[in-house]
Amino acid sequence: MIWMAALSTMTVMALIIIQVLSEGLPVLSLRFFLESPRSMGREGGILSPIIGTIALTIVAIIVATPLGVGTAIFLGEYTREGKVSRVIRFGIGCLAGVPSIIFGLFGFVFFVIYLNMGWSILSGGLALAAMILPTIICTAEEALRAIPYALREVSYSLGGTRWQTVTRTILPNAMPGIFTGIILGVCRSIEETAVVILTAGSSLIIPTSLFSPVRTMSVHFYILAREGISMEMAYGTGAALILLVLLVNIKANFLLNRYVRKKR
Amino acid sequence: MRVELKEKFIEKILLLIAFSSISILALIAFFIFGEGLPLIWKIGPKSFLLGQRWVPSQGSFGILPMIVGSFWVTFGALLLGIPLGLACSVFLSEWTPPWAGMILRSGIQVLAGIPSVIYGFWGLIVLVPLVRNFLGGPGLSILSGSLILSIMILPTIISISEDSIKALPPSYKAGALALGATHWETIWRVLIPAARSGIVASIILGMGRALGETMAMIMILGNAVKMPSSFLDSARTLTTNIGIEMGYAIGDHRQALFATGVVLFLIIMLLNSLALVLSRRRTA
Numbered sequence A: 001m002i003w004m005a006a007l008s009t010m011t012v013m014a015l016i017i018i019q020v021l022s023e024g025l026p027v028l029s030l031r032f033f034l035e036s037p038r039s040m041g042r043e044g045g046i047l048s049p050i051i052g053t054i055a056l057t058i059v060a061i062i063v064a065t066p067l068g069v070g071t072a073i074f075l076g077e078y079t080r081e082g083k084v085s086r087v088i089r090f091g092i093g094c095l096a097g098v099p100s101i102i103f104g105l106f107g108f109v110f111f112v113i114y115l116n117m118g119w120s121i122l123s124g125g126l127a128l129a130a131m132i133l134p135t136i137i138c139t140a141e142e143a144l145r146a147i148p149y150a151l152r153e154v155s156y157s158l159g160g161t162r163w164q165t166v167t168r169t170i171l172p173n174a175m176p177g178i179f180t181g182i183i184l185g186v187c188r189s190i191e192e193t194a195v196v197i198l199t200a201g202s203s204l205i206i207p208t209s210l211f212s213p214v215r216t217m218s219v220h221f222y223i224l225a226r227e228g229i230s231m232e233m234a235y236g237t238g239a240a241l242i243l244l245v246l247l248v249n250i251k252a253n254f255l256l257n258r259y260v261r262k263k264r
Numbered sequence B: 001m002r003v004e005l006k007e008k009f010i011e012k013i014l015l016l017i018a019f020s021s022i023s024i025l026a027l028i029a030f031f032i033f034g035e036g037l038p039l040i041w042k043i044g045p046k047s048f049l050l051g052q053r054w055v056p057s058q059g060s061f062g063i064l065p066m067i068v069g070s071f072w073v074t075f076g077a078l079l080l081g082i083p084l085g086l087a088c089s090v091f092l093s094e095w096t097p098p099w100a101g102m103i104l105r106s107g108i109q110v111l112a113g114i115p116s117v118i119y120g121f122w123g124l125i126v127l128v129p130l131v132r133n134f135l136g137g138p139g140l141s142i143l144s145g146s147l148i149l150s151i152m153i154l155p156t157i158i159s160i161s162e163d164s165i166k167a168l169p170p171s172y173k174a175g176a177l178a179l180g181a182t183h184w185e186t187i188w189r190v191l192i193p194a195a196r197s198g199i200v201a202s203i204i205l206g207m208g209r210a211l212g213e214t215m216a217m218i219m220i221l222g223n224a225v226k227m228p229s230s231f232l233d234s235a236r237t238l239t240t241n242i243g244i245e246m247g248y249a250i251g252d253h254r255q256a257l258f259a260t261g262v263v264l265f266l267i268i269m270l271l272n273s274l275a276l277v278l279s280r281r282r283t284a
Helices: A002-027 A030-034 A047-078 A083-097 A100-114 A121-145 A149-157 A162-191 A194-199 A217-226 A231-263 B002-043 B045-050 B064-095 B098-113 B116-135 B142-166 B170-178 B183-194 B196-212 B215-220 B238-245 B252-283
Strands: none
Touching (some): A047 A083, A047 A121, A083 A121, A100 B196, A162 B002, A194 A217, A231 B098, A231 B116, B045 B064, B064 B098, B064 B196, B064 B238, B116 B142, B183 B196, B196 B252
């Protein structure tokens, strides 16, 4: 019975991936990656959605990493468990559960309209940054917690200040863990559709500045599939998307494993 | 002296960073409520929440069908997701030979990594025709949506309940086995009840994910605004209502979508706090 449950879970996963890959892989070619979509995506490739995905992800990571790691350092190294840390943890827990469409609405009214950034890479990246922040904080906190206390004691006993201990001893050791969190954030930004469609627009033109609107691969896939523009192109984009996410996931796993082994 | 000053300065900056992370939540609440609440007051909370007519062009905004739709879909997803998720987490924490555990665990990680639009697409291409051919109805239905959602919430349910089963002191299991209980009795009568609060927290978080899913549901549910009467009916949820109409809404209509967001936000916050309290009790 229990084996059945595990087996059926695996089967469904395999079915989904095989379905998309078997129809999508034949569409993939070098030209598919190097050409921008033509006539709404009926022809051509997915160059501009790829650029859009990369641009949004970079903005999100650049903004969320210092905020997230800073918060984790504050929680892990600078406070004792108390009211302040409890409030912060509760807030982060709540933020982690906020549905993506809410981040989309927020990004739309705050970045796009209130701060007047328009549908752009900047608005989309900032909204994504807010969404991935809890992931980065939690993983970084875990990484800090995994560092043996002796390391801190040694640093303090040598006369190191708190900040020196953090920057010279703790952070270098926690790097792989923090990096895993960042990669998880990258994954979430690549997957996300609802936030991006409301904050970054869905332009197919290759962006020229932070204020250009873009379309990501997920959004491109969604629009192709939902509006029935071209099933062939949709499958191709879907396959590229799955491959990208798998690749990033495997990389994260690899890092995490190496990190865990090193600690033991 | 200068070093001390620098240390103090850095501490203040970190505090500032930590609080700005939190303030995002406050900012989200402020702006969503700021856009949504005026409309709720204008047409009255009662007729907004309990109204059954959603015709933006005529200015009638009742979201009861969406609330009901959201709960039907979520309920359906939990009906399948809870037993499957629990079984998988028991399998992972208690039963599994190491190789099978490794495969299942990485499989679940991949499941968590598949973009929701791809789930939606697969549901549309594979599940919807199946439901239409074998059970009738439009196929774009609560049943198809629930099936897809139950798969999407599995990673949440499995990872958190597995953690809470693994966190139990080994003496529980040893004690039960020493008293002559079989492995299955130990799991069913001792381990699962003992890990109850963690399991419930995982279910609540899974429920939050199900309520919050947008893109996959837009593609599968059919999006009709009416009170669903069976699992084969098409439906619209709170999230899909926002996702579909946000693209072209202006004026009152847009405010009504933000008001839908307010309702969704409040429901999710309630569930989240519940889950956080429960999982804190577990660690305490």
